[in-house]
Structures are given as C-alpha cells and as structure tokens.
Amino acid sequence: MTSAAETEQPTTPPQGAPLGPGSLLWKYFGDQRLKLFFGRSGTLQNMHPAVSAALQQHSNFFDDPWDRLLRSVPKIEDSIYDPPESEAAVRVRDYHRDLKGIDSHGNRYHALRPDIFWWTHVTFVESVMTMNEVFGTPLTPDQKQQLWAEGITWWERYGLSMQPVFGTHEEFQAYWDHMLAHELESNATTDFALNAATTPIPPVPGIPEWAWAVIRRPFMEFNVWLLAALMPERGREILGLEWNRLDEFGFRALAGAVRTTWPLLPRRLRYDPRVYRKIRAAEKGLS
Numbered sequence: 001m002t003s004a005a006e007t008e009q010p011t012t013p014p015q016g017a018p019l020g021p022g023s024l025l026w027k028y029f030g031d032q033r034l035k036l037f038f039g040r041s042g043t044l045q046n047m048h049p050a051v052s053a054a055l056q057q058h059s060n061f062f063d064d065p066w067d068r069l070l071r072s073v074p075k076i077e078d079s080i081y082d083p084p085e086s087e088a089a090v091r092v093r094d095y096h097r098d099l100k101g102i103d104s105h106g107n108r109y110h111a112l113r114p115d116i117f118w119w120t121h122v123t124f125v126e127s128v129m130t131m132n133e134v135f136g137t138p139l140t141p142d143q144k145q146q147l148w149a150e151g152i153t154w155w156e157r158y159g160l161s162m163q164p165v166f167g168t169h170e171e172f173q174a175y176w177d178h179m180l181a182h183e184l185e186s187n188a189t190t191d192f193a194l195n196a197a198t199t200p201i202p203p204v205p206g207i208p209e210w211a212w213a214v215i216r217r218p219f220m221e222f223n224v225w226l227l228a229a230l231m232p233e234r235g236r237e238i239l240g241l242e243w244n245r246l247d248e249f250g251f252r253a254l255a256g257a258v259r260t261t262w263p264l265l266p267r268r269l270r271y272d273p274r275v276y277r278k279i280r281a282a283e284k285g286l287s
Contacts, residue, residue, distance in 0.1 A: 014162060014165040016149055016150070017146055017150045020282065023146075024128070024139070024146055025150045025151065026279065028131065028147075029128060030272045030275025030276065030278075032270055032271060033262070036226060037130070038073070039227040040127065040230040040231055042193075044123045045119065046189040046190050047190055048120075049103040049183075050103050050109035050111070051116065051119070051120065051189075052185075052188065053104060056188060058099045061192075064201070064202050065193070074274065075095075077275055079158075080154060082278070090157070093117075096117070099111035104188075112160065117158070118160075118165065119179065121151070121155055122151075125148065125151035125154075126176065129147060134230065135255060136259035152167070180235060186239050186240065193224075194239065196220040197216075197221045198217075201216075203216070225247070228241040228243055
C-alpha cells in the first residue's frame with residue numbers, strides 16, 4: 001500500500017472560489033438528499049487505514065456510532081455556512097489535534113497530517129457531485145470545477161498545508177481513482193458498520209428503546225443496502241458487498257421517486273432546518 005503522500009503531486013496550482021450565498025456548496029451541502037450519502041461518505045473515510053485506526057483508538061464509535069455522526073455533521077456544516085472569522089473550521093481541525101497512533105499496518109498516523117485530513121475533506125465534496133448525478137440534477141463540467149474551487153476555499157479555512165491540494169476536477173478524478181485502487185481497504189471499522197443489522201447498538205436519539213428493538217434490524221439493513229447502492233463499484237469490491245439486478249432495479253425506483261418529488265417540495269423543506277436558517281439569515285443580510 002502506497003502512501004497518499006507518495007502519489008504524483010498536483011500540477012495545477014489550486015485556486016479557490018467564493019464560498020457563501022449563491023455558491024454551489026451553500027446550495028447543496030445542507031440539501032436533505034445529501035443525508036442519504038452520510039453512510040457512504042463515512043464508510044469511504046473509514047476505509048482509509050489511518051481514519052479507521054483513529055476511530056478504533058480515540059472514539060466511542062463502536063459503542064455509539066450515532067454520537068459521532070450527530071456531533072460531527074453540524075460542526076462541519078458550520079465550517080461552510082458560518083463566516084470564516086467565526087473559526088468554525090479551525091474548531092473542527094482542533095478536535096483532531098490529539099488523534100495519533102499506529103495503524104493496523106504498523107504505520108504512524110496523525111489525524112491532522114494533511115494527506116489524511118485531505119481524504120476526508122474530498123469525500124464530502126465528491127458526495128455533493130455524486131448526489132446531484134444520482135438524483136437528477138447533474139452538474140455541468142463548469143459547475144464541477146466551480147464546486148471544486150469552492151472546496152479549496154473551504155479547505156483553506158482549516159489552516160492546514162496546501163501540499164495535497166490540486167486545482168482541477170480532472171486531477172480530483174485521478175486522485176479518487178488512485179485512492180480506490182491503492183489506498184482504501186476493508187477493516188475492523190467498516191466491518192462493524194456493515195454488520196450493524198446484527199450488532200446491538202444504541203437507538204437513534206429520539207427513538208424509544210421498545211421501538212428501536214422492533215425497527216433496528218430492517219432500518220440498519222436498509223442503510224447497508226443504501227450504502228452499497230451509492231458506493232463506487234470498486235468500493236463494493238473492496239468491502240465484499242454483493243449487488244445484483246434486483247438491487248439495481250430497487251435503487252433505480254428509489255432514485256426515480258426522489259427525482260420526481262424533489263422539485264415539488266418548497267425550498268425550506270429541501271434543506272436541513274438548521275442550515276436553512278443560516279442561509280436565510282445570510283440572504284436577508286444581503287438584501
């Protein structure tokens with residue numbers, strides 16, 4: 001396994017783009033459809049040996065996986081939707097400052113090593129592109145480049161090295177393919193997530209224990225199925241996820257339903273309520 005630091009270095013100087021009202025990241029990162037990608041994004045991150053090791057050694061992920069998700073997502077949203085002077089991104093960065101150790105391959109890691117943190121960042125930007133592709137609002141090549149440039153601005157807010165950052169969507173695609181081909185793996189963290197339907201885990205906050213006992217297995221089976229549906233084909237291979245024609249037919253029906261109903265929803269229902277309040281407050285400030 002090669003280190004991401006040893007891959008071919010970017011050739012195009014990274015150039016950011018404005019991040020705020022009217023930007024594509026603002027338009028789509030709080031999109032309710034993106035919640036369907038949370039399991040996929042988290043699993044792709046956890047397939048990195050260093051990220052997996054950090055979760056095993058420094059978090060309560062195996063005792064309460066919902067806690068990590070529900071604590072992390074609002075803070076990550078703040079790093080986009082709050083003004084840079086709020087230092088929301090710096091706080092996200094600093095939560096990782098003490099996460100270091102040795103991974104399952106005997107390699108030392110630190111969560112703030114730029115190439116490791118960069119991988120987790122890239123998965124979020126990529127999920128926005130793929131969400132639009134899957135659910136019928138595909139981005140044009142120019143929009144993909146704009147979204148990528150906005151992702152660079154977002155990265156700059158963390159105050160980490162620009163060494164792993166590349167400037168074009170085309171370079172992103174080469175990096176993405178490299179990670180899937182050479183860096184990502186099945187490991188104890190991904191195994192835990194994929195076996196969640198048969199593993200006792202606490203209920204999703206807000207769901208009573210008695211109800212969770214009834215719905216846990218079908219709910220988790222659906223989430224693993226959705227993860228397989230959205231995962232790149234190479235990702236399925238790495239994780240040993242089976243996918244057949246019936247699965248594909250079912251997912252096409254689900255995606256078609258989302259494509260049909262989404263344009264009919266009022267704007268406020270298309271967003272996470274917390275994000276929508278931030279967007280509306282910023283828009284009113286500009287009027």
